[in-house]
Structure formats: C-alpha cells, structure tokens
Amino acid sequence: MSNGYAVVDVETTGLSPGQHHRVIEVAVVHLDASGHRTDEWCTLVNPRRDLGAQRVHGISAADARRAPEFAGVAGELAARLSGRVLVAHNLSFDLRFLQAEFARLGHELSVPAGLCTMNLASRYLGASSRSLAACCEVAGVPMGTAHSALHDARASAGLLARCLDRIGHAEPVQLTVPRTVNAFAVQRSHAHGAEEHFLSKLVRLLPRVETASGDEYLDVLDRALVDRHLSHDEQEELLEVARALDLGLPQVMELHRGYLAALADAAWEDGRVTADEEADLRLVASLLGVEVAGALRRPVRLSPGDPVVFTGEMREGRDVWESRAQSAGLTVKAGVTKKTAVVIAADPDSMSGKADKARSYGIPIVSEDLFAGLLGQLAGSA
Numbered sequence: 001m002s003n004g005y006a007v008v009d010v011e012t013t014g015l016s017p018g019q020h021h022r023v024i025e026v027a028v029v030h031l032d033a034s035g036h037r038t039d040e041w042c043t044l045v046n047p048r049r050d051l052g053a054q055r056v057h058g059i060s061a062a063d064a065r066r067a068p069e070f071a072g073v074a075g076e077l078a079a080r081l082s083g084r085v086l087v088a089h090n091l092s093f094d095l096r097f098l099q100a101e102f103a104r105l106g107h108e109l110s111v112p113a114g115l116c117t118m119n120l121a122s123r124y125l126g127a128s129s130r131s132l133a134a135c136c137e138v139a140g141v142p143m144g145t146a147h148s149a150l151h152d153a154r155a156s157a158g159l160l161a162r163c164l165d166r167i168g169h170a171e172p173v174q175l176t177v178p179r180t181v182n183a184f185a186v187q188r189s190h191a192h193g194a195e196e197h198f199l200s201k202l203v204r205l206l207p208r209v210e211t212a213s214g215d216e217y218l219d220v221l222d223r224a225l226v227d228r229h230l231s232h233d234e235q236e237e238l239l240e241v242a243r244a245l246d247l248g249l250p251q252v253m254e255l256h257r258g259y260l261a262a263l264a265d266a267a268w269e270d271g272r273v274t275a276d277e278e279a280d281l282r283l284v285a286s287l288l289g290v291e292v293a294g295a296l297r298r299p300v301r302l303s304p305g306d307p308v309v310f311t312g313e314m315r316e317g318r319d320v321w322e323s324r325a326q327s328a329g330l331t332v333k334a335g336v337t338k339k340t341a342v343v344i345a346a347d348p349d350s351m352s353g354k355a356d357k358a359r360s361y362g363i364p365i366v367s368e369d370l371f372a373g374l375l376g377q378l379a380g381s382a
Contacts, residue, residue, distance in 0.1 A: 003083045003084050003172070004030060004031055004032045004033055004038070004084055004085070005030070005031040005032075005084055005085045005086075005087050005115070005157075005160060006028050006029075006030060006080060006081045006084035006085070006086055006087065006173070007028070007029040007030075007031060007087040007088065007117075007153050007156050007157040007160060008026065008027065008028050008029075008081070008086065008087070008088050008094055008098070008153060009026070009027050009088060009089070009094060009149045009150075009152040009153040009156060010023045010025065010026045010027075010094050010097050010098065010149060011023070011024050011025035011026075011057045011059065011147060011148075011149050012024060012052070012097055013047055013049060013050065013051055013052035014052050014053075016096075017096055017097050017099075017100035017101075018100075020049070021052065021097075022045070022047035022048075022049060022070070022097075022101070023045050023047065023070060023097050023098070023101050024044065024045050024046075024047050024051060024052075024057070024059055024064055025042070025043070025044050025045060025057070025059060025148075025149040025188075026042070026043060026045060026073070026077060026098075026149055027040070027041065027042035027149035027150040027152070027153040028040065028041050028042075028077065028080045028081065028153065029150075029153045029154055029156075029157040030080070030084070031157055031160065031161065034164070035160065035161035035164045036161075037154075037157060039080075040150065040153070040154070041076075041080055041185065042149055042150040042153075042185065042187065043067065043068070043073055043184075043185035043186055043187070044059065044063055044064055044066075044067035044186045044187065044188065045064075045067055045068065045069065045070050045073065046064050046065060046066075046067045046068060046069045046351070047064065047069075047070075047351070048069065048351060049351060049352060049353075050311060050312045050313070050346075050350055050351065050352035050355075051064060051312075051346075051347065051350070051351075052313055053313050054313075054346060054347055055315060056147055057147045058147060058148075058188075059188065060188075060189070060190075060347060060349065061347040061348075061349030061350050061351055062189070062349045063186070063188055063189050064351065065349065065351060066186050067186040068180075068183065068184060068185075068186065070101045070104070070105070071105055071180070072180050072183055072184075073180070073183055073185070074101070074102065074105055074107070074177045074180070075177045075178050075179030075180050075183065076179060076180075076183050076185075077177075078102075078107070078175045078176065078177035079177075079179065081109075081173045081175055082172075082173055082174060082175045082176065083172050083173070083174070084172050084173060085113075085114065085115060085170045085171070085172050085173070086111050086114035086115070086172075086173050087114060087115045087116075087117060087156065087157075087160050088114070088116065088117070088156060089116070089117045089118050089132045089135070089152065089155075089156040089159070090116060090118045090130070091114050091115065091116035091117075091118075092116070095109075095111060095114065102175070102177070105177070107175065107177050108175075109173070109175055110173070110174065110175070111173055112171035113170045113171045114170065114173075115160065115167065115170055117132075117135065117156045117159040117160055117163075118130055118132075118135065120159065120160065120163045120167070121135035121138065121139060121159050121163075122135075124162075124163045124166050125138055125139045125159070125162060125163065126138055127139070132146070132152060132155055132156065133146060135159055136155050136158065136159065139158070139159055139162050141155055141158035141159055141162065142154075142155070142158065143155050148188075217238070217241050217242060217245055217247060217252070217255060218255060218259065220237060220238060220241045221238065221255075221256075221259060224237070224238060225284065225287065228280070228283055228284070228287070229287075230287050253289070253290065256288040256289065256290045257290050257369065257373065259284075259288065260281065260284055260285055260288060260290055260292070260295050261294075261295065261373070263280070263281060263284060263295070264281060264294075264295035264296075267280075267281060267295075273296060278296060281295045281296065282296075290369075291348070291367050291369060291370070293348040293349070293365075293366075293367060293370075294348070294366055294367060294369075294370035300341075300342055300364045300366060300370075300374060301374075301377070302328075302330065302341060302342065302374050302375075302377070302378050303341075303378075304328075304329035304330070304378070305329060305330070305331060306330050306331065306341035306342070307330070307331045307332075307333045307337070307339055307340050307341055308325055308330050308331070308332060308333070308340065308341055308342050308343070308344060309332075309333050309334070309335065309336050309340050309342075309343045309344070309354055309358075310322065310332070310343075310344050310345075311343060311344070311345050311346070311350055311352045311354040311355055312345050312346030312347060312350050312352060313346050314346050314368055315346070315368060316368070321344065321368070321371070324375060325375070328375050328378050328379060329378070330378075335354070336354050336357040336358050336361070336363065337361075338361050338363075340358065340361070340363050341363075342363065342364050342365075342366055342371070342374070343355060343358040343363055343364070343365045343366070344365075344366055344367075344368065344371045345365050345366070345367065346367075346368070347367075348365045348366060348367050350365070
C-alpha cells in the first residue's frame with residue numbers, strides 16, 4: 001500500500017552519471033491516490049564540479065555554490081520518496097542519477113516498479129513525441145519553464161493525473177536515509193527564462209557589417225543612467241536610438257561592455273574597488289544586461305606567448321576558442337600552473353578543478369565575452 005505518488009525531476013551537469021555527471025537540482029511533487037497535489041519541494045545541489053550546459057538549465061555557479069551537497073539533502077529527499085510510487089518523465093534517466101547519488105553515500109535506491117509519464121502519455125494520451133513539452137501540449141497540461149526541476153515535476157504530475165484512472169498497482173519506494181541536522185533547500189536567485197531584458201528586442205534588428213561608433217547611443221545612455229534607473233520610457237528611447245543608428249544586438253552589447261569597462265577602469269584607478277563602487281558596477285551591469293564578474297577583477301592584459309586554459313562548456317565550441325587564442329599568439333594549455341596567465345570559463349564562478357586551482361594561485365578567471373575583448377586588445381596592440 002502506498003501513500004500516493006512522488007513525481008521527481010532532476011537537472012544535471014550532463015547526460016550520464018557514469019561519466020561523472022551529477023545532480024544539480026532536484027524537485028519532488030506529491031500527489032495523493034486521486035491525483036491531487038498535496039506538497040512540493042525543490043532545491044539546488046552543489047555538485048562540486050563544473051555545471052555543464054548552463055545555457056540549457058540556466059543554473060548559475062553562484063547559486064550552486066550556495067546550495068548543499070547531495071549528502072546534505074539525501075535524508076530529506078529519501079523521506080519524500082519513501083512509501084510512495086516513484087514517477088518521472090523518462091523515469092530511467094532521473095532514476096539513474098538518483099541511484100548514483102545515493103550509492104555514493106552507501107545507500108541503495110531500489111524502485112520495484114515506478115511510472116514513466118513519457119510512456120503513459122504515449123499509451124493513454126495520444127502523444128506522438130517524447131518531449132515533456134509536446135506531451136503536455138497534447139494533454140492540455142501547463143508546462144511552465146522548461147529545464148526547471150520544479151516546473152518539470154509539476155508538468156509531469158499533471159500528465160500523471162490525466163492517466164491515473166487507467167494505471168494499475170505499482171510498488172512504492174522503500175528508502176531510509178538519516179536526515180541531516182539543519183538541512184536546508186536553496187532556490188534559484190533568478191527564474192530561468194522568466195524575465196526578458198529590454199535589449200532582447202534588438203534580436204530582430206539586422207546587424208551592421210561594420211560597427212558604428214555609437215557616440216549618439218552612449219550619450220543617451222549616459223543621460224538615462226544618471227539616476228541608475230532605466231524607466232520603461234528610457235528603455236524605449238534607447239531602443240529607438242539603436243534603431244536609428246542601425247545598431248544590432250551585438251553592437252549594442254559591445255557598447256554596453258565598453259561602458260561598464262570604462263566605469264571599472266575608473267573604479268580601479270586607485271588600485272582597489274570600494275564596496276560602494278562594487279555596488280554601482282553590479283547595478284549598472286544588471287541594467288545593461290552584461291556580466292559584472294570581469295569588472296570586479298583587476299584589469300587583465302595578455303601578451304603573445306601567454307599560456308591560457310579553458311574550462312566548462314562554452315557557448316561556442318572549445319576548439320573554436322582554442323583556435324582563436326592560438327591565432328592571436330597565445331599558448332593553450334590543458335592544465336593550470338602558476339605560470340597560467342588567465343583561465344577562460346563558461347561561468348567565471350565555475351567550481352571546476354581548473355577554476356579552483358586558478359583561484360588558489362590568484363590567476364584571473366574570465367568569461368568568453370571578456371576573453372573576446374582581451375583578444376581584441378591583443379590584436380590591436382600587434
């Protein structure tokens with residue numbers, strides 16, 4: 001006899017726990033025997049490694065760093081699974097990762113007969129596609145934000161509820177793991193894909209072949225940011241100026257990065273960034289939709305022959321960036337040493353082994369965008 005259903009979803013650093021990939025977010029939604037939602041729970045998990053395809057799951061290293069490791073939530077998770085029938089969309093995927101995480105702690109997650117909503121939707125709801133979004137569309141289930149563990153678990157729970165009257169008996173999970181004292185859950189600081197930055201409207205503009213100087217745009221930006229607030233009218237004015245100058249999104253983002261870099265240079269002029277200066281840089285970066293991490297580090301300069309190291313899954317292929325670095329006269333290395341000039345990371349807050357070693361040596365860790373700027377400076381000084 002079960003206590004109902006535990007619908008789970010995990011976000012992970014990759015596709016297989018056998019390749020040392022880990023769980024980075026886990027959610028559980030409880031349904032009673034009649035399909036009514038009775039409880040839900042979700043937390044980020046610190047994997048102590050690089051986060052993988054962040055462009056897909058949208059989890060930042062800064063958020064993951066705040067989260068407990070799996071050992072810190074294993075007891076709470078086990079309590080939420082035990083005595084209930086385990087359910088997931090593509091159950092085998094989520095189950096493999098959960099079993100691997102519990103096995104690391106010396107516990108066996110045995111699931112005699114769980115339920116897979118991917119299979120249920122195909123069998124009972126007429127879904128012709130495997131994806132969660134497609135199954136939800138056929139069944140009329142709200143999807144929420146894809147690749148958010150809690151939203152995906154809610155969507156899977158909705159699919160299950162549509163099929164309950166046709167499902168037979170299934171054995172519940174039995175798992176006991178001691179709860180950790182003071183266990184806590186950590187949520188994302190920003191909902192994945194929840195808010196569109198006003199500059200995203202520029203995606204529809206055709207980029208110029210040559211980048212304009214942007215002086216008129218920057219003049220408007222100066223005036224708009226005097227009070228460190230961009231009202232709706234000011235956002236629209238900036239968009240109109242960009243359109244009038246035939247500036248596309250890449251050109252505007254380059255102007256924004258240069259604007260922030262100029263502020264950072266001024267802040268670093270005395271050799272340090274005060275708390276007020278840091279707060280100002282963070283605010284301006286947020287308003288402009290650019291990364292602030294590079295601005296908060298001492299300015300980095302590269303010279304031909306400098307050794308550089310890459311870590312994490314870049315937006316563009318690793319081989320593309322390595323080729324650009326080599327073409328600029330830099331030396332690409334596989335590992336970090338005290339002689340490494342800079343580490344380029346998909347996320348500057350990366351928890352990869354290379355990033356941790358770089359921090360211990362005081363080596364700068366920069367984003368793809370900042371590194372692109374450094375390559376431009378290197379080419380300009382040649």
